[in-house]
Amino acid sequence: MFEYMGKELFFKFGIPVPKGRVARTPQDAADITAEIGDSVIKSQILSGKRGKAGGIKFTADPREGEEFAAALLGSQLRGLTIEALLVEEKLKIDKEYYLAITVDRGRRCPVVLASVQGGMDIEEVPEEYVIKYYIDYAIGMMPFCAREITRRLGLPAHEAKQVQDILLKLYHMFVALDGELVEINPLVVSGDRVIAADAKVTIDDDALFRHPDLPQVEERSESEKKAHELGLAYVDLDGNIGVMANGAGITMATLDTIQYYGGAAANFLDAGGGASEEATAKALELIMANDPKAILINIFGGITRCDDVASAFASVKKKRGIPVPVVIRLVGTNQEKGREILREVGIEAFDTMHEAAQKAVALAKNAGEEE
Known part of the structure; x- marks a missing residue:
């Protein structure tokens, strides 16, 4: 839920919260600031670190509150559109x-x-x-x-x-x-x-x-909405290395390993067991939408056969092209056959996630330095 929704529930359950109301227009923000006095204006998005990103402002002037609201409402913050503001009393923080x-x-x-x-x-x-x-x-x-x-x-x-x-x-x-x-x-x-x-x-x-009376909130980026429609588990992140893996656990481990070697993932994408050309193409399109400097594909083949993944990737690469370096770790069912297919399109697969992550981080850094 948005912060203001959570605070409404806190108030209902007797938990003390600052005095304030939601503003959906600049005039709302001005009116609430005039009523409260020394105020904090907080962007309502489903993301943390709003203050560091410039989504929280302080003022005691209604006109200034109106200006802040006009600048914030409708703008993008951490990839999300601000549609509401919470204007509440500024607390003395001890x-x-x-x-x-x-x-x-x-x-x-x-x-x-x-x-x-x-x-x-x-x-x-x-x-x-x-x-x-x-x-x-x-x-x-x-x-x-x-x-x-x-x-x-x-x-x-x-x-x-x-x-x-x-x-x-x-x-x-x-x-x-x-x-x-x-x-x-x-x-x-x-x-x-x-x-x-x-x-x-x-x-x-x-x-x-x-709980039919509870507000239900769904706020996704455009890429996340598209992934949801495709049935893929996808989350936009702030890094520059695109990630695709076959399972939620292995995807999380891939993100952690990238960070361990000094890199940062551009997304979380659990492609599940889908290894068809079309599914792979759609997954890669989602990754490319973030303009990554490199892509890391981490496949541990069980039910998902490595040769199917390799064939789908090779077909996409030949037909559509992938303009950034791609690093693939491919281990499991039919891995040798899969690796042969990848060699035909110029890619040598890695045995371990650590090796692949190190390579992807190095490629992303080099691409950043060249720019």
Whole structure:
């Protein structure tokens, strides 16, 4: 959900949020700023790091708020179109904490994630500074659980009591709405108040039939919409190496390996078991839409035969052409036959993902330097 939707739910469940409203026109932003005074104007897109990307502005002047809104509404931020703004009171921030509840699939139970190092770049906070507290479904979030979490965080008494109350309400919301994730980052200490300054709420799609009144949001880039129509799992990313692999797990591992060697993926594309020429062509078209400097194809053939993948790729290369360097790792069923087919179009397949990733990162860097 968009931040403002999450905050509306927080308010409904008794979690304190800043005073504010949604603006869909510049005049709305001016009116709300005039009402609130010192305000923050926040772009509503389904993406993090909005502040660093220029999607958050501060003002106490209604006219300036109107100008900010006019510049932001309809513009692109991190590849997404801004169609709404959240205008709310600017908080005096004394401390920033992090609080979230999600599902630990390994342990098959909810887990509370909490840290005194909230705010931007929470992903970079060392693991030892993030508390994990697992919740027994049969018991739920009891007051003693909340007290233990705040004790481990080392919060002073006046803050701990408020955070405990928020934890109990957040868990109630998580269970009642079949949540996959409820996150507050940052959870702000502002004077004597503890307030949810941001909201990220994700509901399990398979449970939506139980919640017909909940807003449903779907926001994808053009490439992501096209991939969805084709039945492909695809996500745009910020790097310059196009990625295609046959399975969600191996695709994630490919992205991690590219990053390990100093590169950055331009997309996530799980092509699944489809190895036909048409499916391969469509997958490559999606990758090329991001204008990558190199492409890495990582195939571990089981049910998907390596020779089928190689034949489809070779046919696309001959008929349509691929204007950037392509690195292929091809291992598994009929791999030798597949590699022979690739040699005919000038490509030598790699044995390991690490070798292929290193090569792709080097090619992308060289292409960038040449420009």
